[in-house]
Amino acid sequence: MIEEPAAVLTVTMVAEATGYSVQQVRDLERLGVLAAAIRASNGYRQFAPDHVRDLHAYRDLAYAVGPVEARHVLRAIRSLPLTDAAALVCDLPARLNQEREQALAARVALHAISAEAATDTAPVAADAMTITELSRALGLRASTLRFWEQAGLITPDRVPTRSGSARRYQPAAIHHARITTALRAAGYGITDIQRTLTAIRELRDVSHSLAALDDRLHTIAQRQLALLRAVATIGQIIRDGESS
Known part of the structure; x- marks a missing residue:
């Protein structure tokens, strides 16, 4: 079975899909909250549906634990070993x-x-x-x-x-x-x-x-629900990192 190529999204499309501004999307990519976008030959960023997914997770996580902690977590899980990344995420509900x-x-x-x-x-x-x-x-x-x-x-x-x-x-x-x-x-x-x-x-x-x-x-209950939504995506990000 031939795997279909992932959709290519512009930064404007990502912004429209998530409610963030174009500049916010660029900033969050630069800060490592999002995985780095592929650069086309003309230098333009090419995003994927996973970036939209991850931005929704960031929004929920920022509401649940604050934007500073959310940025830290989403940056860290992309570089930490599996055991450390899992421990970091599992600590969030306890707080x-x-x-x-x-x-x-x-x-x-x-x-x-x-x-x-x-x-x-x-x-x-x-x-x-x-x-x-x-x-x-x-x-x-x-x-x-x-x-x-x-x-x-x-x-x-x-x-x-x-x-x-x-x-x-x-x-x-x-x-x-x-x-x-x-x-x-x-x-x-x-x-x-x-x-x-x-x-x-x-x-x-x-x-x-x-x-x-x-x-x-x-x-707090609403923040806990937002955290549960974010954690599901964060787990997928960690698994993606392990398989890449």
């Missing part, structure tokens, strides 16, 4: 699973904090903590609490001492520190946490934070 676990843990923490707000008795002065007590309770360094204070996330009282003053965290500050810990574990940045705490101070609940975590979990 997304870790993000999901962090978001789930943060959601559980926020649920607990929300429940406490509805059932706790009125706070008293004896509930206050020193910076050492609070850092130990949260599993943080004292320097982290001081940084959060500088960022306006938590506001301890200042108690006079012989050498100056000491931080004293009242129940409200402890509450905010626990919310901050939960959101940081889920990957939220300082600016997002500032907005969250502002809303909590005004609304006195964390329902919007729980909704935000639900949105994050949904996004």
Whole structure:
């Protein structure tokens, strides 16, 4: 049986088929994300259907793990030995699973904090903590609490001492520190946490934070699906490299 020659695609055809610009296609080939195109006698690039396939995989992978990591992976698998290339790809789902676990843990923490707000008795002065007590309770360094204070996330009282003053965290500050810990574990940045705490101070609940975590979990699920699509193609790229 005579094997039919692969279709020859111009860079414009590849761009139209994938939604990338002509320059982006050229750049991704130059960066090694795509296999090098064959050069015609006139110097023009000649692409194949596999290039379109690989660009779709790159788009999914970039959505799943970020464009920098996606470029690194697609470059590396073309040069690494089979065992190393397979290990690199198999590590990708673990990172997304870790993000999901962090978001789930943060959601559980926020649920607990929300429940406490509805059932706790009125706070008293004896509930206050020193910076050492609070850092130990949260599993943080004292320097982290001081940084959060500088960022306006938590506001301890200042108690006079012989050498100056000491931080004293009242129940409200402890509450905010626990919310901050939960959101940081889920990957939220300082600016997002500032907005969250502002809303909590005004609304006195964390329902919007729980909704935000639900949105994050949904996004992670979409990224996981995109990763599964990309990995199928990446496996084919690795097999092609082994057989060539």
